[in-house]
Amino acid sequence: MTQLWPIALIGILAVAAAGYGVYVLVPTLLRPRWAYLFGAVLALELALFVVAPFVGWWLPRGVSTYSGAVDALFYGILAVTGVTFIGVSIVFTIILFRFTADPERRSVYTHGSHKLEMIWTAVPAGILVILSIVQIPAWLKVKNTDWLKQAITKGRTEDDKRFLQIEVTARQWEWRIRYPSTKHYDEWKTPKSALDDVRLKLPPRPDDLRFVNEIHCAKGQKVLIHLKTQDVIHSLYLPQMRLKQDALPGKTIPVWFEATEANCFKEGNEWKTGFRYDDAAQQWKKDNDFQWEFACAEFCGARHSLMRGKVYVHATEEDFLDWLKTVEQAQGAMTEPAPAAPSK
């Protein structure tokens, strides 16, 4: 609400200018220089896309192992479409400027040019074919859980690290997340135990830890999410991880990510998120770009826009285990006050 006044001011000025233009300058403007109108609008639109990244209206920070590939593809397509847009818009504006009706001049009588048609079919076709080939590696990087396949066949991930498995059940209107107990997480040191759980889609155990709307993991740790839903189609969407997967009723769909940066640390008894570790200063600094969230991206009813979750990436596996232990203690509380409940 506090940011409304500059927009309102600009809005009122723009409207006043438009009004002035329409009612006073229209007779003059009707002498066609329509090129100005079209050109101005197209130029402003281009300007918006150019300016947007610099005022923070752009992609959220990408922090997963495949966000780089996705973003690179995005920029590549942006470049191609940007050049096309600029080119077409310039030609378009020139046409409007130069070829206004003139009684002295006759249009050039032509039904087309075979050569031009060939060129402007072949060149875009080539560009599009290249685009479609270029994106396959990125797609495979996200979808083709090679590391998981390898883990299942060879019994180890390629870097021999333990991966975290959690079950995320979406329901109207929140995310219920089930973590393994610290004991069970320990058992995953033995690959067979982890892989059995992958195959059986993480069967429920009495000592599982259940949490709502928060995903915790460690930096550099692969997280395999068994995604389910109880009622309608939801979609797990982690913008900073560039992850999105629809949850279908009746199915458990595996989806994974690995975070490359950490964003939380323990202060006292709580974990705070939205912080970046400054290596130079050796301390955690507050940074809004490090508030990582997840949301529902498939319409699911009244509170679809309120299924907000937070992602906590711990700096080390020990820190993550520390958190897991805290949750375990809180959830095993046999009296109150319980040990401090984890992070808000």
Place this chain on the structure above:
Amino acid sequence: MSESAHATGHEHGHEELSFLRKYIFSEDHKIIGIQFMFTGLLFLLLGGLLALGVRLQLGWPGAEVPILGKMLGPGNSGHRMGPDTYNMLFSMHASVMIFFVIIPLLTGAFGNFLIPLMIGAKDMAFPKLNMLSYWFMWPAIVIILLSFFVDGGAGASGWTSYPTISSSTMPMGLGFRSPAQPGSGIGQIYWLLSLIFVGVSSMMGSVNYITTIINMRAIGMTMFRMPMTVWAMFITAILQAFALPVLTVALFLQLFDKTIGTTFFLPPTGLVFGNWTTGPGGGQPLLWQHLFWFYSHPAVYIMILPAMGMVSDIISTNSRKPLFGYKPMVLAISGIAGLGFIVWGHHMFQSGMDARLGTGFMVATIMIALPSAVKVFNWLGTMWEGNIHFNTPMLHALAFVSMFVIGGLSGIFMAATPVDIFIHDTYFIVAHIHYVLFMSSMFSIFAGITFWYPKMFGRLMNERWGKIHFVITFIAANCTFYPMHILGVGGVPRRYFEPTPFATWEHLQPINTFISISAFIMGFSQLIFLGNVFYSLFWGPKADRNPWKSNSLEWTAPSPPGHGNFETPPIVFRGPYEYAVPGMADDYLPQTTPQPAGTTVPVAH
């Protein structure tokens, strides 16, 4: 309007038709086209109001709504629009705009009015079927309007109506209400019924168009001498004929799921909505997505191809220059339509389909950009070295060309599956949709109405107000829909009642407010256009046969044409784009004019 209606000296000597048979239950394609047009414009108002309701919430979330607050948010909701109301608003906005505005206007109004006139026929091949196709819209209209007043409100699952939020219903015997959300009860059933009627209406129309175009062309009117409008309508009709049955089937399946207890979309594990549980089913929610998108992807081409056809004609006429690359244009339209049948999976990239299947759909989708790009280049080629007359229809057509470029280019981002992971179901998609539907199709509708208005009603629309409407709409629409690209790049999801609780997107909220203000300006400026349409009906300057000095056959008929359209059956000598023919005084040469001396206009075309 009626004075020239009987100017023709036709011989069939049937008795004078009653007012009811002449203007209400008419079998005359022109009247039916005009009926579709007015119905479509009426629903444009409704769809627009629904959209303004959506923008009201998005621009000022949580705020109390001025004046309308007590109606939108009665007593027990703090004078604030509730999320269920919001969901209904955006769902019905899309449904109304797609099925009751754009498709009836483009295929029903322009298809009906123009096809026989442009190919030199007296009427459609099946006039009675034509009349039925209009009147089948009325049950759809009544049902969809009634759906706003039933318990739970109108359908609220988006125009895509994915199960299981749309299809969940209580076990048999406990009524039609849905445990998923209020609007998925009786409102959703009405939505399904209404769309079934719309589908039947369109299928009837498409059969008519295909038959008419193939069988009833005038002498000399070969397929490759037809105007692009007719080609576009022809291919669109083929799209409709093949795709609509699939949608109709899907609608029936969901209808049965909701009424007689079938489980086409209910998975074997059943669903749990708190205490309400549905039993186990034998189906799969994903089935709906496949069936629905198999129709709805060709549907988006149904909504753009007629627009492209009309714009080609308008640009050529107003540039006083032949269409650049007629055959490539025809091939491009066919290519878009053909490819359009094999890309439906790109709406479902994130649904959990196998990655290899996704790759297949991705390749086909990316290739669709090619024929569209070819068309844009051809339009530019048409205007290059032409003589551009900036009248209102031409302005709208120019807006179409430039805005379609933006819409098409944004589509390439979505075709790339990894990028689609991020922008699927965000405002980037909403921006793309509105660039191709409002900024392209709707501008072409404005262009078409203004261009063919004199032929329909014998009067011209007011130029000055037409241009004022164009300027305000063009600027306001760009201010409304372009910033949505930015929201989408930021990752703001769509169909969100309240985007503000998220730290990731909080800072983008002022953009939403700006969009809402622009949307209000744009929405209300359409009243200028509607005012112009109605004012000119009675007080517009009278038009002669060919006010735009265009070549195609409809401009040789009186304005408006009478029963039977043409005074004498037309004979066609050439294609419709012979402008600026060297050696002629006039800069245009209509299709039915015999070859003037001293010219060498290609005859076989």
Place this chain on the structure above:
Amino acid sequence: MTLRSPSSRWLLLSGVLPILLGLLALTGCDDAYSVDIRYPLRTDWMIEKPPTLQPTRYNPPGVFPLYVLDHPDTTLFGPDRDWLIQERDEKKNIFDPRELQQETKELISLSLRELSGRPRHPKVDLFGSKYDELNAKLETQLKLDRKTLAEGAKLYRRHCLHCHGVAGDGKGPTGPWVNPPPRDYRQGIFKFTSSSQGQGERKPRRDDLQRVLLNGIEGTSMPSFHLLKSEEIEALVSYVIHLSIRGQAEYVTMIDLFKEEKGLASPTGQKIYERVRENAELIANQWLKAQESEIKPVKIPEYKSEDERLESAARGFRIFSIKEQGGCIQCHLNMGRDAQFFYDAWGSVVRPRNLYLNQFRGGRRPIDIYWRIHAGINGTGMPALITSDADLQQKEDWIWDLVNFVQFAPYPDKRRAIQEKLDKLQENMKPEQRVKLPLD
């Protein structure tokens, strides 16, 4: 610019109109309730005691069960309709506040406004110098000061209103479309409490309400709000308490007056505003007492291995099944899978929990389950196991055994383990004394 004809001036207007209306859209940017919204006086059926008859089904989406009382022709409820109407007419424990005299209603409304203000400016203010001390305690101990309540009202309007309604009646626009229905605060009953007061006067502690907000309620539409800041949660808890105090004062006063007007009780002649204040005083004191009456377990067993917990669970199952001990199985038929329907204190349809479902609405920590068993679940048929100090001495072990059983019951492999322990435990008992655990 010349205009063509008189009628084209209308077109001029349609040019100015868009810009003006666009500017109009800039209005209305406040987050708080509008000034003209008042807490509505209650007009829906009031239940004094839960209906005794058993319903046959849940209500369908969109209508509450008591809908039948206003729509006697409805077919949506099957046979429940006739029985509910019969219950109201014969047992006279469901009252219609609309039948009160107009003057009475106006006086109640005014008194409540004095007590609780209006949504934009809420307060809990027992007017009169003799209540000064109570008012001060409410502000400090229950955080019911005006500033907190105003904050809470704004947050409530954004997050809670559309289900729980302006007055906390659970009848917001979304309310009838979810099952279980949103809590109606106006009877002053809350299910998941940890306070040891008696059944009729038990109130939740602030901690209990906070826990519900932080964790949500599993298996219902109540989501978790733990992503809000802690000050916001505090404000919301205060606001809910405020709504509950107002609602219960209204409820008690209306029932008393209704009975007097209909001749079911003899008139006391007390002025309405006095009644409201006295009722509010009573309720406020109950809330204050609850904050100090936390149920704390006396003995906290330690289990050295899961085996010991399984043995405890086996004992727990025996307590569960044997009528003279816990006797839980009488309501939780077939472990709750065949449980019957009942009406709860709010007139909604409920069933005893299916213990194999692995769903714990009030929380799944051992202490949460302990509280449910110890004190029962307010407003429903779940009785308290402990009703006196002597009870506590004898039966606390039972509670922990039951807790362990309930926690292991949803897992098939653990059930088999429990059955094994049971077999050992029951080795020397007579066959008719043995109990068997359904394994599937």
